[in-house]
């Protein structure tokens with residue numbers, strides 16, 4: 001029997017890469033999304049016989065219950081993503097990122113859906129200077145975004161039973177091309193600035209970040225779909241490929257765009273600074289990210305230079321588009 005997966009928030013940056021991968025691997029996929037950014041990224045697979053779309057808000061229990069009918073696995077992506085988006089309306093942020101996660105997880109339990117994969121973030125580590133952060137490193141919350149994600153992690157781990165197996169993936173900041181492109185991510189943004197303005201402005205140049213290619217993120221979900229339940233139940237896995245200081249990243253981009261000028265903004269502080277270990281997921285599940293930061297830089301540079309984006313500065317790739325949407329939410 002084909003496995004039936006519900007992906008929430010699958011019309012976004014990660015989901016638009018993940019869904020075709022799941023379809024290719026033979027899963028039946030139902031997508032539940034509010035289409036905050038429109039739904040063009042779904043057109044490639046919209047007519048696929050194993051794909052179904054439900055338009056709706058994850059805060060609505062009735063819609064969630066219907067979307068979970070005949071489903072055996074949930075991949076929960078839907079969220080307000082990133083610090084700026086979360087700050088626009090904190091109450092809405094809690095509703096979407098935390099309360100709705102509670103609704104979905106409790107409905108899964110009721111319906112005896114065992115496998116629940118949650119999308120968390122390495123932002124939860126906030127500031128960590130003592131080497132590479134591991135999954136059991138104590139967290140240091142520095143934003144509302146991380147606060148809501150940590151609250152979800154804690155909640156999910158408390159409701160694990162022999163019938164409900166939540167798994168938490170803490171993703172590093174993503175990069176790379178997606179049909180629902182985001183340029184408000186460090187690498188994607190730096191490369192866009194480098195290609196179009198030959199100038200990049202950095203605050204917190206020595207701050208470390210961890211990164212993962214969006215296709216590796218999709219592969220990590222697939223690994224968790226295939227893993228035996230006892231290997232993922234109640235577990236947290238960091239997912240990513242490499243750690244870079246922001247200044248190092250800009251210098252790496254400069255190797256391919258030598259005219260690039262790097263400007264340091266001294267006054268603005270960066271609330272995050274961490275390096276991450278990705279060994280646990282490799283040791284336990286045999287997952288290793290395949291795409292390097294360098295490959296990602298070249299991929300985005302190539303697409304920008306060949307004018308794949310008619311206007312890479314279109315607000316739909318930025319937070320501002322979300323902000324307008326968020327302000328319209330009750």
Ligand SMILES: NC(=O)c1ccc[n+]([C@@H]2O[C@H](COP(=O)([O-])OP(=O)(O)OC[C@H]3O[C@@H](n4cnc5c(N)ncnc54)[C@H](O)[C@@H]3O)[C@@H](O)[C@H]2O)c1
Pocket residue numbers: 008009010011012013014015032033034035036037056057058059076077078079080081082096119120121122170171172173174175180182185
């Ligand atoms: N992109 C990254 O760098 C990154 C890093 C770490 C973790 N994550 C996590 O991965 C997940 C996906 O991130 P992304 O970059 O694809 O985000 P995204 O903003 O591109 O996509 C989020 C999707 O969720 C949908 N959504 C939001 N609120 C909804 C609601 N109330 N009801 C239904 N749908 C709703 C949106 O319409 C959108 O399609 C998120 O949970 C995010 O926290 C992402």
